[in-house]
Amino acid sequence: MKKYLEQNVFEASQERLKFIFDSFERVYLSFSGGKDSGVMLNLTLDYMRVNKIDKKLGIMILDNEANYKDSTDFMERMIENNIDLIEPYWCSLPITLPCTVSAYNTEWQCWGEKDKDKWIRPLSKKPYVVNFQNHNFPFFKENMNYDEFWDNFGKWYGQGKKTACLIGIRTDESLNRFRAIMNKKKKMVDGKFWTKHKIDNVYNCYPIYDWSVDDIWTANVKFDWDYNELYDKFYLSGMSPYAMRVASPFMSESKSSLNLYRVIDPEAWQKLYCRVNGANFIATYGGQLDWKKVKLPTGHTWRSFTKFLLNSLPKPVSDNYKQRFCQALRFWSKKGRGIDDNIIEQLKQNNIPHKINGLTPHGSKTKQRVVIQKFPDELDCLSCPPSVVASWKRFAVTILRNDHTCKYLGLGQTQEQIKRQREIMEKYKNL
Numbered sequence: 001m002k003k004y005l006e007q008n009v010f011e012a013s014q015e016r017l018k019f020i021f022d023s024f025e026r027v028y029l030s031f032s033g034g035k036d037s038g039v040m041l042n043l044t045l046d047y048m049r050v051n052k053i054d055k056k057l058g059i060m061i062l063d064n065e066a067n068y069k070d071s072t073d074f075m076e077r078m079i080e081n082n083i084d085l086i087e088p089y090w091c092s093l094p095i096t097l098p099c100t101v102s103a104y105n106t107e108w109q110c111w112g113e114k115d116k117d118k119w120i121r122p123l124s125k126k127p128y129v130v131n132f133q134n135h136n137f138p139f140f141k142e143n144m145n146y147d148e149f150w151d152n153f154g155k156w157y158g159q160g161k162k163t164a165c166l167i168g169i170r171t172d173e174s175l176n177r178f179r180a181i182m183n184k185k186k187k188m189v190d191g192k193f194w195t196k197h198k199i200d201n202v203y204n205c206y207p208i209y210d211w212s213v214d215d216i217w218t219a220n221v222k223f224d225w226d227y228n229e230l231y232d233k234f235y236l237s238g239m240s241p242y243a244m245r246v247a248s249p250f251m252s253e254s255k256s257s258l259n260l261y262r263v264i265d266p267e268a269w270q271k272l273y274c275r276v277n278g279a280n281f282i283a284t285y286g287g288q289l290d291w292k293k294v295k296l297p298t299g300h301t302w303r304s305f306t307k308f309l310l311n312s313l314p315k316p317v318s319d320n321y322k323q324r325f326c327q328a329l330r331f332w333s334k335k336g337r338g339i340d341d342n343i344i345e346q347l348k349q350n351n352i353p354h355k356i357n358g359l360t361p362h363g364s365k366t367k368q369r370v371v372i373q374k375f376p377d378e379l380d381c382l383s384c385p386p387s388v389v390a391s392w393k394r395f396a397v398t399i400l401r402n403d404h405t406c407k408y409l410g411l412g413q414t415q416e417q418i419k420r421q422r423e424i425m426e427k428y429k430n431l
Contacts, residue, residue: 009211010219016194016207017047021055023189024164024203028058028157030150031078033071033228034246038078039216040168040208042225045082058157059088060165062146063129064097065110066120066272068265070230071246077226079128088128089157093135094142095149098405108275109143120271154202163202164195170211181209213241233264294397302377302392309399317404324406325395329375332390338367343384350381 020027029044031037044057061075079088092111099108111119113132123131132142139152154165171178180196187197194206211219220227234244297305306325310318331337338360347354347370355371370389378393398406 009208009215012210013043013207014047016192016205017044018051019190019192020164020166020205020207021047021051021053023162025161026058026158026163027055027166028060028154028163029166030168031059031061031075032246033061033067033075034168035216035220035228035231035244036168036170036173036208036211038074038168038227039211039219039225040166041078042223043208043219044166045085046223048085056087057085059086059090060153060157061088061090062095062149063090063092063110065092066268066275068230068246069121069268070233070265071228072121072124074226074228074230076126081226089153090124090126090129091135091149091153092123092129092131093140093144093149094132096143096145098146113142115275118271118275120268120275151199151202154198155200158200158202161201164205165198165202166205166207168208169206170216171209172212181206217241230264237264294393294400296393302396303375306392306396306399309396313399320404321395321399321406324409328390328395328406328409332375333371333373336369336371337389339370339389340367340384343382343388344368344370346382347389352376352379 029037029041031041041059047053048057059079075090079086079090094109094112096107096109109115111123111132123129130137137153137156139156140149144152154163157163169177169181171181181194183196184193189195189203194209196204196206198204208215219225228246230246231241231244235241296302300308310321313321336355336357344354344356353372353374355373357369357371359365360367360369372390376391379389379391380393382389394409398409403409
């Protein structure tokens, strides 16, 4: 296991769990059935047993309807084998989730009442399953966005008390996760940067934020913990342990392995590809949408091809892309982005027009910020991926990947999107 100067990550996580159970009146855990949340749950249950914690651990499962059977079996085992310590809320509710496999829909609704005949699997009748008919959540409304549900569940479960939501995410999974956890601008508890204020009296806590993939699997073996056997099948399929993800198959993080449903869970696949428009296409051709493999159609430049793609989409989807692309164009033409010196040298060698706009104001503050006022058609001449430097090819690949949130462009929410989300939450907060 990864070691600090005086302790390893397991010992550090024990200290964090002690702080959590000493500092918070209510504690619940977000459980997805993945390797990280599985270890997080096993770790917490062992701590509770060893230290004889006299309180229940809430378990919140946001069931996306499209789980592998191995994942649902694992989650059921964990609940039923530890029911003495937990109060589970397995939420199979009509909630809106992001969708990156369809060119026509930016979202899809799991467990939608109007789609009962197309559900990927039957609704479980386990006593701990919360569905549209039996839920007692005063805040819930049909078609609620999953982020909104997440926040409101925390407030509801906390009952006005200081509440911890345990989340098993790790900083070495992605740069976005590293930034989220290391962000010290958010309110923390007693200066613990792995605690982040979420809403009202609820805090997100990340006790295993510094664990590596190796630490996760070492702990499963060392402590003989139950785990999701889906990972064994991922491994046998040739997938790297560092690429294995368990999430909604239509999200950007997991759609690359969508084709594995055909082999691993063919019964689910039969219904899954009929459930969401575009799933079959991404499973079949998704691997060809990598920027190295995308070929420009004859007679087009990447700029003209981007405009062709925009004109072929439904107006709301096209307008979303146009808004985000304009945002990127303004950013690159006015502020610019910090780029490594060797890439800047390659821009010079290939006569790509650019300017230097000082140094980046964040991070090491040593990178030169590059401004590009006229986007080149493509930058395959550079030794970095196209996600690093702006080009029209980058826009085209973003559309082909159905990346409606434009993560490929490194963009966050627009002010308009943030404002709209806040207005919606304010409008319905009393329902």
